[in-house]
Amino acid sequence: MFENLTKRIRDAVDRLRGRGRISEEELKSTLREIRRALIDADVNLEVARAFVQKVEAEALGQKVLESLTPAEQILSLVYEALTEALGGEASQPALRSEGNLWFLVGLQGSGKTTTAAKLARYYKEKGRRPLLVAADTQRPAAREQLRILGEKVGVPVLEVADREPPEVTQRRIQEAVRQGARDLVLVDTAGRLQIDEALMEELARLKRVLQPTETLLVLDAMTGQEALSVARAFDEKIGVSGLVLTKLDGDARGGAALSARHVTGKPIYFVGVSERPEGLEAFYPDRMASRILGMGDLATLAEKVKALQVEEAPKKAKELSLEDFLAQLKQVKRLGSFSELLALLPGLPKEMRNLSVDDRALARLEAILLSMTPEERKNPRILNGSRRKRIARGSGTTVQEVNRLLKSFEEARDLAKRLEKTKGRGFFRR
Missing domain, CATH: 3.40.50.300 (P-loop containing nucleotide triphosphate hydrolases)
Known part of the structure; x- marks a missing residue:
């Protein structure tokens, strides 16, 4: 939702990067651009005005104009002002034992x-x-x-x-x-x-x-x-x-x-x-x-991953099957789209933040796996040419895509076996 606002705020601050000390007019110009970005994003006019005034007062009070890293300090002040505008401390509904x-x-x-x-x-x-x-x-x-x-x-x-x-x-x-x-x-x-x-x-x-x-x-x-x-x-x-x-x-x-x-x-x-x-x-x-x-959100990402963790005994590499792969794939889908996950990762360069990810790739992989019988997922070695053609037709993909999936799975399992021999933590372990 905030893609355009994120881009405009980052662009306004990024213009100051690599600069030495900045003037008060340069600070005000940056903050004017941030205010315009907020108003264009449908932020209430009173809120946008109060927000920028707070950042400006803090910047002047902390002598950001004399800093050798003005962009970083302004971004920090914008972050603090945004947090305060959104409510400051997190709040949850009151819950009693009953009633x-x-x-x-x-x-x-x-x-x-x-x-x-x-x-x-x-x-x-x-x-x-x-x-x-x-x-x-x-x-x-x-x-x-x-x-x-x-x-x-x-x-x-x-x-x-x-x-x-x-x-x-x-x-x-x-x-x-x-x-x-x-x-x-x-x-x-x-x-x-x-x-x-x-x-x-x-x-x-x-x-x-x-x-x-x-x-x-x-x-x-x-x-x-x-x-x-x-x-x-x-x-x-x-x-x-x-x-x-x-x-x-x-x-x-x-x-x-x-x-x-x-x-x-x-x-x-x-x-x-x-x-x-x-x-x-x-x-x-x-x-x-x-x-x-655009600074990411590792805490939310960690909570998403933790919510999906299932307690079960780790399998040895030789026991891994496409059934395990399908289970893992479904869990990854529950985390959200790749675009959503990228937005939660901090420190990504601008090119990565703006990357367009085709989430249909996961859906195609899942379709291929679901077009197999349980026996075929447990023992992929029985997948001969006619079976692969049937799977491709059933999943709306090509035989080449089916072959690529099977090849990738075999390579991952072989790597897991090698890591096991060196006492590594095999793939797919939870």
Whole structure:
């Protein structure tokens, strides 16, 4: 989402690299370019102005003009100001041992229903026992959508009936919590295409009865400045404790993400980074600032890898099969696209940051492997010419691509055997 903003900020600062001391006018020129980049990225005007004024005051106060490395120091100050604008310290919703009920509010199309399921999955993996409540009786198929998503993430869904009184909903939730020993209730509420009094009154009444411990406003980051007026309206009329920004993997300019915390005064708890059930991340202002400045985010990358680790006995090289390769490939896909992973790596040169990576290559490899029978994956030596032709047809690839995959696998296994003999850590070990 922040590609253009990242490029323009880096370009503005990079012009100072290799220079000795700079003048105050050169500093102001650099900061003017950063301010224009922020405004073009749909950042709130007040936020952009305050941001640049802070960086300028810090730069002059720290005597950056006299420094022999002005570019590095200005980049450091921009990073600190970005972190502060995004909220400073990371914040997460309060969780008690039991009795947690979270209200999810937002306009139609903001990703509210999908976010409810993502939150359920996120906390289920942390040992919680969530319950999803489909209380959006306005949008056609909203309850059906949440039911399907609930099945996908393995969390039960309680569906609210049309015109069901809030008091009845409350009693049904209490009963479901008691029977299933649920300790986190996530209520997907009704939305509209735009804010209106009927919507607000309906939400306010349901909130008065259910008395949620958290009220999370789900905002579509791709709606730009409109997201900020939506946030203000919901906070004034309903009361909001925190924000969830969705669609940060989209191609919008990203200004809402940078402005939301400053404009609303509410912490950003989570961000949606893909449509996948696992595409939800806790929000860390310092990590997001790092990404925006093209400085990478190793902490998030390490967490992604750790979440995929499976405890199992390491195999010897001679036991490795294409089944193992397929399992590893599926895990790599769950980490995200290559472009997303590159953005998390620090210290990449500009050419690498702007590299266009074809993520379809992984899909083609997976298609080839899935077109094999389990026996063929366990024992690739039986793959004669006719079998390879069948696999190529089934995967929509060529025999040459099938051959390349098999050759690469054999080379990797041979290398693993050699490393084993020298007491190395063989490939595919976990």
